[in-house]
Amino acid sequence: MSTETxxxxxxxxxxxxxxxxxxxxxxxxRWLFTTNHKDIGTLYLWFAFIMFLIGGAMAMVIRAELxxxxxxxVDPHFFNQMTTVHGLIMVFGAVMPAxxxxxxxxxxxxxxxxxxxxxxxxxxxxxxxxxxFIILLSSLFMDGGxxxxxxxxxxxxxxxxxxxxxxxxxxxVHIMGxxxxxxxxxxxxxxxxxxxxxxxxxxxxxxxxxxxxxxxLLIAVMPVLAGAVTMVLTDKFFGTSFFDAAGGGDPVMFxxxxxxxxxxxxxxxxxxxxxxxxxxxxxxxxxxLFGYASMVYATASIALLSFIVWAHHMFTTGMPxxxxxxxxxxxxxxxxxxxxxxxNWVATMWRGSLTFEVPMMFAIAxxxxxxxxxxxxxxxxxxxxxxxxxxxxxxxxxxxYVLVTGALFSIMAAVYYWLPKWTGKMFDITLAKWHxxxxxxxxNVLFFPMHFVGLAGMPRRIPDYALQFADFNKWISIGGxxxxxxQLIFLAxxxxxxxxxxxxxxxxxxxxxxxxxxxxxxxxxxxxxxTPPLIK
Amino acid sequence: xxxxxxxKYYVPDQSIWxxxxxxxxxxxxxxxxxxxxxxxxxxxxxxxxxxxxGFALLLIMLTGWFKNQxxxxxxxxxxxxxxxxxxxxxxxFIFSEVMFFAAFFGALFYARTISIPWLGGASxxxxxxxxxxxxxxxxxxxxxxxxxxxxTGEASxxxxxxTGLPLINTAILLASSVTLHYAHVGLEKVKRTxxxxxxxxxxxxxxxxxxxQVQEYVHAYVxxxxxxxxxxxxxxxxxxxxxxxxxxxxGTIILMVLFGRCWKGHFTPKDHFxxxxxxxxxxFVDVVWVMLFFFxxxx
Ligand code: HEM
Ligand SMILES: [Cu+2]
Numbered sequence: 001m002s003t004e005t006x007x008x009x010x011x012x013x014x015x016x017x018x019x020x021x022x023x024x025x026x027x028x029x030r031w032l033f034t035t036n037h038k039d040i041g042t043l044y045l046w047f048a049f050i051m052f053l054i055g056g057a058m059a060m061v062i063r064a065e066l067x068x069x070x071x072x073x074v075d076p077h078f079f080n081q082m083t084t085v086h087g088l089i090m091v092f093g094a095v096m097p098a099x100x101x102x103x104x105x106x107x108x109x110x111x112x113x114x115x116x117x118x119x120x121x122x123x124x125x126x127x128x129x130x131x132x133f134i135i136l137l138s139s140l141f142m143d144g145g146x147x148x149x150x151x152x153x154x155x156x157x158x159x160x161x162x163x164x165x166x167x168x169x170x171x172x173v174h175i176m177g178x179x180x181x182x183x184x185x186x187x188x189x190x191x192x193x194x195x196x197x198x199x200x201x202x203x204x205x206x207x208x209x210x211x212x213x214x215x216x217l218l219i220a221v222m223p224v225l226a227g228a229v230t231m232v233l234t235d236k237f238f239g240t241s242f243f244d245a246a247g248g249g250d251p252v253m254f255x256x257x258x259x260x261x262x263x264x265x266x267x268x269x270x271x272x273x274x275x276x277x278x279x280x281x282x283x284x285x286x287x288x289l290f291g292y293a294s295m296v297y298a299t300a301s302i303a304l305l306s307f308i309v310w311a312h313h314m315f316t317t318g319m320p321x322x323x324x325x326x327x328x329x330x331x332x333x334x335x336x337x338x339x340x341x342x343x344n345w346v347a348t349m350w351r352g353s354l355t356f357e358v359p360m361m362f363a364i365a366x367x368x369x370x371x372x373x374x375x376x377x378x379x380x381x382x383x384x385x386x387x388x389x390x391x392x393x394x395x396x397x398x399x400x401y402v403l404v405t406g407a408l409f410s411i412m413a414a415v416y417y418w419l420p421k422w423t424g425k426m427f428d429i430t431l432a433k434w435h436x437x438x439x440x441x442x443x444n445v446l447f448f449p450m451h452f453v454g455l456a457g458m459p460r461r462i463p464d465y466a467l468q469f470a471d472f473n474k475w476i477s478i479g480g481x482x483x484x485x486x487q488l489i490f491l492a493x494x495x496x497x498x499x500x501x502x503x504x505x506x507x508x509x510x511x512x513x514x515x516x517x518x519x520x521x522x523x524x525x526x527x528x529x530x531t532p533p534l535i536k
Numbered sequence: 537x538x539x540x541x542x543x544k545y546y547v548p549d550q551s552i553w554x555x556x557x558x559x560x561x562x563x564x565x566x567x568x569x570x571x572x573x574x575x576x577x578x579x580x581x582x583x584x585x586x587x588x589x590g591f592a593l594l595l596i597m598l599t600g601w602f603k604n605q606x607x608x609x610x611x612x613x614x615x616x617x618x619x620x621x622x623x624x625x626x627x628x629f630i631f632s633e634v635m636f637f638a639a640f641f642g643a644l645f646y647a648r649t650i651s652i653p654w655l656g657g658a659s660x661x662x663x664x665x666x667x668x669x670x671x672x673x674x675x676x677x678x679x680x681x682x683x684x685x686x687x688t689g690e691a692s693x694x695x696x697x698x699t700g701l702p703l704i705n706t707a708i709l710l711a712s713s714v715t716l717h718y719a720h721v722g723l724e725k726v727k728r729t730x731x732x733x734x735x736x737x738x739x740x741x742x743x744x745x746x747x748x749q750v751q752e753y754v755h756a757y758v759x760x761x762x763x764x765x766x767x768x769x770x771x772x773x774x775x776x777x778x779x780x781x782x783x784x785x786x787g788t789i790i791l792m793v794l795f796g797r798c799w800k801g802h803f804t805p806k807d808h809f810x811x812x813x814x815x816x817x818x819x820f821v822d823v824v825w826v827m828l829f830f831f832x833x834x835x
Contacts, residue, residue: 025550033550117621120551120601127558135565167572171565178561185628189621223632227639234775237576239765242643245669246683247767249643250651257639320659 024526032127035119036526037104038422040126044101045415047129049494051093054137056484058086063480065463069470079463080148081140087151091269092176093133095403098411099272100125100183103211106418107187109517109524110205112196112533117189121182128179135172139165150461152262155243155254159235166236170229177222184218187211196516198535202293205515209296210275213303217264217271220307225261228254252317259310267306269403271299273370273410274341277363279515280417281345284360285352286512291344298337305334315386324383331381335374342371357510358432362413365440366406373401376451391461394454400447412439412490419494420509424523425502431493438486445479548608553601560597563590602793606802609809619809626813630820633783637824640776644831647768648676655682681767693770694760698833701752705745706829709784712741713822716791716815723798724805735795738818742788749781776832783821790814 024030034040061082065073074082104122108115116122140146144163147153158166191212195204204212232254234240241247243254274295282289289295311319311327319327345367354360376398380386389395412435420426449472454460458469465473496502508518516535520528567587574581608614656674657665665672672685679691696702716738722730756762756773764774794814797803803811 029550032555033552035548035550117618118625119548120554121625122554123551124554124557127555128561131558131562132565135562135569164573164577168566168569171569175561175565181629181632185625185632188628189624192624193617193621219628219632220635223634223636224639224642227636227643230775231639231643233572234764234771237572240771240775241681241765241767242647242771245651245655247681247765247771248647248652248655248678249768249771250646250654253643253646253651256646257642260642 033123035115035123037108037115037119037122038524038526040116040122041101041103041105042422043126044097044104044129047126048094048096048098048101048411049491051089051097051133053487053491055086055089055094056487058082058089059480060484062086063477066465066473067477068474069465069467071464074463076463077145077148080150080461081146083461084147084150084153085136085140088136088147089133090403091151091265092173092180093129095269095407095411096180097129099211099214099269099407100180100187102207102272102276102411102414102418103183103187105422106517107190107208107211108194109520109528110208110515111191111194111199112516112529112535113190113194114527114530114532116186117194118186122186125179125183125186128175132172132176132179135168135175139168139172142168152258153229153232154258155232155235155251158232159243162236167233170233173229174226177226180218180222184215184222187215188219191215196529196532196535202296203535205275206278206289206292206295206299207272207275210271210278210299213299214268214271217268217303217306221261221264221268224257225265228257228261231257252314255314255317256311259313260307262313263310264303264306266399266402267302269407270370271303273366273407274299276410276414276417277345277366278341280359280363280413281348281367283417283510283512283514284355284357284363285349286354287348287352289344290347290350291340294340295344298340301337302334305330305337309334312381312386315383316390328381328383332378335378335381338374342367342374355511357416358427358429358436359413359417359510361433361436362409362416365436366409366413369401369405369409369443373398373403373406376401389454391459392454393450393458393460396460397447397450397454400450404447405443409439415494417510418517419497420505421517421522421524423497423500423502424504424521425497425500426505427497427502428493431489431496435486435489435493438489439483442479442482442486446476446483447479449476449479551601551604553597553604556593556597557601560590560593563587563593565590606797610802619807622809623812626816630816633820637776637779637827640772640779641827641831643768644772644776647678647772652676652678652768676769678767678769683767693762693766695769696752696756696760696762696773696833698829701748701755702829702833705748705752706825708741708745708748709822709825712738712745713819715741716818720811720815723803723808723811726805731798732795735791735798739788739791739795742784742791742818746781746785746788749777749784773832776828780821780824780828783824787814787818787821790817 025034031039031043034043059082061074062079065071065079104116107113136146142163142165144165146165147158147162147169149157149162153169191204191208201209231240231242235243235249240249242249243251245251278289278295309327309331311323312331315324315327345363356364376394380389380395380398416427416432453465453469453472453476456469458465505522507520507522509522510518516529516533517524519533563586567583567585567590570581570583571587572583573579574583653659653674654661655665655669655672658674669682669685671689672680672682677695679693679695680689681692684690684692715734719731719734719738722728722734753774762773763770765771791814794811797810802808
């Protein structure tokens with residue numbers, strides 16, 4: 001298999017020839033009409049960041065209200081809207097688009113493809129998102145306010161006790177889903193079909209593998225979410241009774257349908273993170289990843305198992321004991337492949353020649369803190385224990401450890417890891433270290449005490465609380481504000497990087513980095529791999 | 537294999553259609569949301585018009601995008617690799633549709649095997665039945681809902697039999713899958729008459745199906761009193777058959793476009809992704825119907 005005979009992709013019959021390579025469209029239209037995976041990746045990442053700041057502002061409102069017991073700043077209905085929209089924005093507006101942005105930027109470069117397989121659809125998937133969130137956010141200003149039923153929109157909260165703006169919530173989720181599904185189809189097809197010659201499946205970088213499996217999960221469960229919101233819509237507006245016992249339905253049925261989507265969804269938000277960590281740890285350990293194949297199989301088994309554990313969110317709904325047991329054991333089973341991954345990362349570092357550049361600092365923080373989240377998950381998986389923990393701050397602590405110090409930290413690690421490749425300049429390392437240490441300390445002040453108040457019985461999603469929780473909540477809020485402010489350092493750093501301020505970097509950027517993305521120039525040219533490279 | 541890999545990649549230039557599509561979906565979502573609120577709450581507003589504007593824009597976008605696509609395909613810009621991408625993309629899209637229907641089938645199965653029996657006192661729910669829904673008995677089709685049981689005690693709807701229209705419709709859809717298959721064979725063997733006649737027949741069958749489905753709905757509402765809000769039986773009946781009906785309608789429109797393209801001779805025996813995709817879609821819709829016929833009508 002030789003590559004000499006390959007033609008330039010742009011040397012195509014329609015007359016566009018090689019000079020096209022160097023022509024980058026200018027101005028706003030470049031961004032509106034773009035079909036370039038790097039442009040679209042950038043758009044996704046900026047969109048995710050803006051959503052992260054908006055969702056973060058809502059979290060600040062929540063923490064300000066909870067700073068002291070009693071109702072002081074916002075009224076309870078508004079508080080509920082804040083918790084709801086904070087959750088929806090962070091899940092669908094920040095974490096998922098950020099991973100999609102990384103996929104867009106990196107997957108074609110990692111597999112030696114010139115672009116995503118379906119570039120126009122790629123643009124469409126992206127541009128649906130801002131519109132979907134305009135709808136969601138503007139519903140906050142409607143009569144009766146926006147969604148206030150929690151990001152999980154349980155019936156009957158969403159069907160009987162919600163405002164009319166629920167209809168807009170439903171349709172905005174619909175178009176978000178369309179966007180995710182198209183994005184996921186694009187990723188799957190790109191990976192299955194656009195790999196450079198010689199890039200066999202078991203040679204693919206783990207970020208590509210984890211995204212392939214994530215995309216499969218997305219295609220499988222986003223339509224189920226669409227079904228769930230549709231039934232909420234008809235229950236609320238057209239008199240159906242899917243989730244109403246009076247007509248033969250059941251509110252618990254809502255939870256089954258929602259969590260059939262919801263649990264795979266949480267893995268959608270963590271599998272790409274596993275891929276990122278599996279890329280960063282070997283680089284800064286200067287060793288190959290320990291147990292590559294086991295990582296692939298672990299990812300696949302996590303994905304498959306994630307379809308049969310959903311009811312661990314519903315232990316207190318009074319399911320038959322046999323069902324509870326089944327879901328408990330299936331859930332615990334998932335921690336086995338998860339443990340394999342943590343083991344492999346640690347084993348990769350074992351006796352490596354470690355250095356602690358910023359991406360590696362985030363990656364190590366990820367491994368430690370994500371594991372804490374995994375362990376609290378294991379506690380929640382124990383039925384009788386969950387009877388106590390369910391709907392308390394313990395659950396909030398659990399999922400913020402896996403999502404903030406897990407998913408979000410991995411996204412930051414990824415940005416620091418690949419930013420020099422994107423801009424061609426090293427980012428401001430001092431700022432980055434400030435960002436890391438401020439985030440690391442504040443995030444633990446923010447989320448660790450939540451375990452304690454949760455175990456002591458403080459319920460989640462309530463704007464007021466009993467006096468005995470006051471001290472802890474004060475610290476939680478202080479940690480929250482500090483974490484929020486720390487992200488402004490990140491914003492400053494990113495703006496600086498986008499203005500291309502900094503030391504130029506080499507093609508390889510990081511000494512131990514391996515893979516196709518490090519063989520192309522820094523900054524990565526507008527078009528890469530117009531001719532596929534040959535992988536040996 | 538190696539040869540194919542070495543074909544030129546086709547990376548399309550900038551395009552205005554995707555963002556127009558995003559604006560169209562925005563208008564559809566805003567319009568649909570407001571329209572739902574306005575019709576059910578007797579308010580006035582622009583929901584309906586926004587929705588229609590969205591659909592119009594979507595239509596313009598699809599026409600423009602497909603025209604673009606067809607021109608590129610006709611001028612030979614596409615490679616075998618791109619063809620594979622399209623095919624795989626279509627398969628995954630159909631998989632997502634399967635999962636969409638799965639949500640509603642899931643609701644149907646849950647209602648039938650769990651919520652209704654439990655409301656009727658099964659498992660450990662004897663007192664729920666006694667205290668909350670006294671006199672309610674678990675049956676399927678659910679004609680007397682728990683609410684009916686504790687108020688009038690009488691059925692508010694009749695069941696839709698599977699004989700008659702549903703059976704005829706099943707035969708029609710199954711036949712249409714066969715005609716479409718042989719139309720495809722005709723395309724591959726360059727038998728133009730076979731292709732055109734059988735594709736035309738498929739379209740006619742699709743239209744008859746939709747027409748009969750509308751008749752059935754009229755029958756349900758007028759004669760049987762079976763309505764969208766007649767408890768979970770009516771809910772699942774109308775949402776499942778309704779979404780299926782929408783898919784048949786869409787599928788028929790796709791087949792009509794394909795008919796036009798066959799007429800103009802756009803497809804060659806080897807290269808006819810659009811036809812292939814349309815036919816996969818049609819067969820998928822057909823399979824969904826068989827499931828529906830089984831689980832919604834017969835059982
Ligand atoms: C070792 C693996 C894990 C186990 C055993 C586990 C177990 C659980 C259990 C049992 C609950 C339900 C708690 C309750 O509501 O009473 C829960 C909630 C949750 N988990 Fe995990 N989990 C694991 C990993 C993860 C990961 C990796 C993520 C996301 C990246 C995640 C995200 C969440 C979220 C968002 C919730 C709360 C949803 C809500 O009620 O709003 N979990 N987890
Ligand atoms: Cu879960």
